[in-house]
Every structure is written in structure tokens, then in C-alpha cells.
Amino acid sequence: MIPFDYRRAVDVESAVAEAGGGTAVAFLAGGTNLVDRMKLGVTAPEVLVDISRLPLDGVERLPGGGLRVGATVRNSDLAAHPVVRRDYPVLSRALLSGASGQLRNLATTGGNLLQRTRCAYFQDLSTPCNKRVPGSGCSAIGGHTRQHAILGASPECVAVHPSDMAVAMAALDAEVLVHGPGGQRTVALVELHRLPGDEPHRDTVLAPADLITAVDLPPLPAGARSLYRKVRDRASYAFALVSVAAVLDIADGTVRDVRIALGGVAHKPWRARRAEDALRGRPATEAAFREAAEAELAEAEPLSGNAFKIPLARNTIVSALRELAGERR
Structure with missing residues (x-):
């Protein structure tokens, strides 16, 4: 002990x-x-x-629409919340695809965002790991890389972020409320997590004394649809090989707005900006979805054991968008 x-x-x-x-x-x-x-x-x-007994376990409507989720709201409660199920199905589905029922009954919103990688080398004290001991090396490079990053990695770290919930919140343009020694501030969720660079031990932009108190979810555009799709080795209790959180707004067969975030491919929830830019104003067709996915993945750099993630990510993006477009017909 x-x-x-x-x-x-x-x-x-x-x-x-x-x-x-x-x-x-x-x-x-x-x-x-x-x-x-x-x-x-x-x-x-x-x-x-x-902090488990602090009054941070509420879910409340925001004055301008949207939802504020307290940092200690349990994952199972958030997934089952009627407003989340109705207005943010992408988030409910992401939560239900993570971990097990027992863990979801304990895991919290803030803790889910701050969970660390499940890279086997990070969790094995007998192997070098720059995320665990800065400067010691990355055992995953040249090792078993099936689960590792294809986007945004560095020579210092190729680990991926494990959260499903964070990927959905990235696609929702969520904002994280933080209380630190200097007072309160708001951090965009897409800016909360860091790519590894030469400091992979720093997962987020938060300082050690910064406490997440809540997450704000803005309202989705009227008529927008959302979903979360996760590809994994087992049907339950497995981390994503690739996951896609997507929000799609179509008007008269044209993509009016779209948000896409990927999980299982990077050190942080990966917002697919290139794909989004390629789709806005385009017809909502499978061909357009595929071109956008290919544009997003053009700079992917697979490792020796995970090149399969590129076509897997492409096909999962296309499948998710096709399903959402089908719901509009």
C-alpha cells in the first residue's frame, strides 16, 4: 500500500x-x-x-436553450436523462457504448473527460513511456500498435484518448466550465485535450488545481439529427478502434451544417474539420460523404499494426452520415 x-x-x-x-x-x-x-x-x-459530495450532480436547462451537466453527474444518469435522449441522442448512445453498466453507475462527467489513455505500455511500469515518465521513450513505437493513433501523433507518443463521451461532446461544440485558483473560466471542449507534441504527459490544458464543475451543451439546430457509432473488438466493454460522433443538418437535400468527431484515432477527440468544410453546401449524397471522409484522412499516418484504421474510419464516417441523411427522407 x-x-x-x-x-x-x-x-x-x-x-x-x-x-x-x-x-x-x-x-x-x-x-x-x-x-x-x-x-x-x-x-x-x-x-x-x-469532491463526490459537492453539489455538482445536476442537469439543468440553460436560459438560451441547451443543457448544463454537472461534473459529478453519473454516466448512467446522463445517458438515461429524458432531455439527453430526446435532444442529444449522440451523447446518450456514446455513454451507453462505454465501459459496463456497473462502471457507468460510478463514472462521472468530469472524470470521464479526464480519464487517461489505456495504452498497455502506459499501464505497464516495466516499460518506458513518455506519458508516464517524460523522456523515458515510447514503447508503443515499434511495439504493438493496433489500438494506437493514426492522426496527430508525435515521435514521443502514439496513444489514443479512450473516452466515448468526450467524442460526442466534441461534435456537440460543448464548453467546459473550470474553477481554478484564478477563478472561473470556460474552455471549449475541442480545446480541452492536447495532442502529444513533445509533452505527452500533459493530457489537457488544465493546471493541476483546475477543477471541472460542469459542461454546457448548446442547443442543436432545429431539424438536425445526431448519432454515435463505435467499432470495437467486442460488443461491450471494449474501447473504440474507431468511433464517429456526427451531427447533420440537411435542407432541401443539401448539407446546411455538419459536425463530425472521431474517437480511437488520436491523442484527443478528433474534430474532423476538413470533412465538415468539404460537406457544407454540398448535396447530402454518399459520394459527397466519401469524398469528405477521404479529405479528412488524407494526412493520416498509420503505424505498422493499424493501417486498417484508415479505411475503417472512412467507412464508419460514410455509414454514420448516410444513416443520418436517411432519417431526413
């Missing part, structure tokens, strides 16, 4: 103050990822600040 101090926060301000004390501190909510990493020895915080 590696000893640590446990402290229960009484409010957001005290939680942030505890984390800003200069020691290795981690926030504890559901603990479904943090506790696993502590057991493996990957993470060894000196202090755990329990």
Missing part, C-alpha cells in the same frame, strides 16, 4: 485550494480510472480531495 492523505471537500473553493497546495493532489469523484491507476502504481497522489 502506498500511503496518501484523504480530504473531503466542503465546497468548490476549498477543493481548489487543497489542490493548489503544491503537493501531488488528485480530485476523486467516481474513481473508476484514478483508483485503477493507483493500484497499478501509474499514479501516486499524496493527497486525494474527495
